Amino acid sequence: MPGNINMYRPWWHGKFRGRGYRLTTAREAIVDVLNNTRDHLSAEEVYFAVHKKYPGIGLTTVYRTLELLVQLGMVLKFDFGDNRARYELAVRPKGVKHHHHLICTSCGKVIDYTDFIDDEIELLSLTEKGLSKKFDFEIKSHLIQFYGICKKCREKK
Amino acid sequence: MPGNINMYRPWWHGKFRGRGYRLTTAREAIVDVLNNTRDHLSAEEVYFAVHKKYPGIGLTTVYRTLELLVQLGMVLKFDFGDNRARYELAVRPKGVKHHHHLICTSCGKVIDYTDFIDDEIELLSLTEKGLSKKFDFEIKSHLIQFYGICKKCREKK
DNA sequence: CTAACTGCAAATTCTTTGCATTAGT
């Protein structure tokens, strides 16, 4: 049962309780969707997925919940260049390797890579410590993206 | 005269000529604005800046030009989480240090940092080489952002 | 109970497109 500390109280419940936020079906369902995909979903995609199981949950709630999750540091929000926000759980279940992105600025293709990640993470954690101290920031997550032109797009020209 | 190879033919003119793109007043003005700011401007901000000198240039042209510059790899486009694209020259004038971003997910504040950059760049160039080879990608630029909660926002709670 | 949460529809905001005109090369 990956992602849960135990089967009754998922690890993230505490993030809501005690801060005045309520645990609702919608919120459970949305976190669950994010927890069960390898992709970086748009708000609409989260909505579709949630909607299958709970047709009563609307797009507005999805937006509001995702925003809250970002505020809580549980979810990472980014953009691959198509003016559409993408969401991804910041804390991954154990065993799922952290990845970064390689993006083709010509066709928009996104490649997740896990190569070189270990070295990157090592350096990043050093940088994080330094930045936290210098700017008095509590760093919760990071985003690394490389931009370029993929093979197919290069061949077109 | 930073940013120019010489005063008559800025370094980037060649990027246009020979690819079928024309050199126009609007394009010159837009690159000039990006070249003379330390900020990450939104399309609208670029428009305002350009508009001061050339009131004839419209927002549409700014959008189209920025898009072209991104395609050419001259400009980096990103989003700090406010669903608004930001643009920054990918190639900086000599002497201006490359920076990365530290973003507060609570208030949206963005800090540019240059600390630790040298180590980061060194690692990144290794990663870039590896990725280029493995995925047959021509990497043009990268984006690194750290997300967290700034001091002020932490104190509020 | 009561304040947080929700859905719906309407409103915003950013960005793109169609088309007639202008301007590089």
Place this chain on the structure above:
DNA sequence: ACTAATGCAAAGAATTTGCAGTTAG
């Protein structure tokens, strides 16, 4: 001259907001 580039107005798409009804604690 030929065609890319532009401005304007209108369209489009993603996200947010107002508000009355609902639900968790």
